[in-house]
Structures are given as structure tokens and as C-alpha cells.
Amino acid sequence: MYTLYYHPGSASMVVHLALLEIGAPYHLEKVDVPIDPQRDAAYLKLNPRGQVPTLVVDGKPYFESAALLMLLAERHPDAGLAPPAGSLLRPAYYQWMFFLATALGAVYRQWFMPGDLGSTELAPSVRDALRRKIEAGWSLVDAHLAAGGPYMLGAEFTAVDLLALMYMRWSRNMPKPVTAWPTLRAYADRLRERPSWKKLYEIEGLTEWAS
């Protein structure tokens, strides 16, 4: 039994999605963000950064959504979310996981949380630079899928697609949402048909960008 500390629609959603895809038993604990160090001292002991997600595995708490996703994929090989270690697709699996988490995930965080860059509102030049980085990331993914989809690792759906799906959703209110790229739009539509996505919306009470 896993325990997932989550906030609806946040970085925890990819971990939640993976648990649903795997069919593993889990317990949810909702966390209000930003956390209040006074009220949430107990949570800070689980996750010293005060962020979501935190996943408790075998009684120990861990953070970082992409790492948690890879951990779940490894612990449940029958779900087929990761190519086996040593297989031909394993290098591409690592490459895209880390690309998505760093070139997109970390930049989204700066876009949505200007406090990380020391201000309450992003300066126009910084905002523009972050927007261009995010769009460049999506252009690269779009070209990759157009050259050899339908999924990030080719023929088979994997955990990489779950991570991409969460980050694609985060673009929905940006100047150029992913649905503006035809290949990404078709990719997002394909992924949003998965039962895990619909179930996640029900459980987390999400509405926007359902399909």
C-alpha cells in the first residue's frame, strides 16, 4: 500500500496516474499548497521542500515526481510502463524522462512560481525567455513524435507518455498551448482517452482539459 500526498492537478498527478495505470493499492492524503510551515510542520518532516508530491514507499517518504514515476514503473514491471533494463529502448527512456523533467518541468515551475526567481511577478523579459524555452521543448517533442510516434518511445505506451501528458496539461492557459501543434494535439487526444486519465479527473475533481 502506497500513500500519495497530492494536490489536484499539481506535479503529484503523474504519480497518481501511474498508480492508476498499475492498479496498485494506494491511500491519498490531500495537501494544500503553498504549505504553511506552522500548520504543516508534520508534512515538512516528510518532504523538507514543502512540495507535492510525496510518496510513502515501504514506510519511507520520497519526493520528485519523475523519480517516483520511474520507481513505480520499476516496482511493477508487469504494468509495462518502462522498457526493461538493458533493452534497446532503455537509453531513450532515460533521455526523455530527464529531458521532460528538466527542460519542461523545471521551467514550468519558474513560470508558475515566480517566487523561485525572487519576485511576485515575472519581469516581461524573463517571462518571454521561459515561454520560449517551454515552446522550444514542445517543438522538439512534436518533431520527435512526427518522425516516429505514436508514443514517445515508438510503438508502445510508457511512463514517459504519462509525464508528457501532465506537462502538456500545464500548457493549457499558456500563450501557446500544446494543442496548437498538430502532432502534439493528436498525441494528447490519444492519451486523454485512457481510462486512468478519466479516473484521475473523477478522483481529483478536475475539470479543465479533460478531453
Ligand SMILES: N[C@@H](CCC(=O)N[C@@H](CS)C(=O)NCC(=O)O)C(=O)O
Ligand atoms: N520537481 C518537483 C516539483 C514539485 C512542485 O513544484 N510541486 C508544486 C506543485 S506543482 C508545489 O508543491 N508547490 C508548492 C510550493 O512550492 O510551495 C517535482 O516534480 O516533484
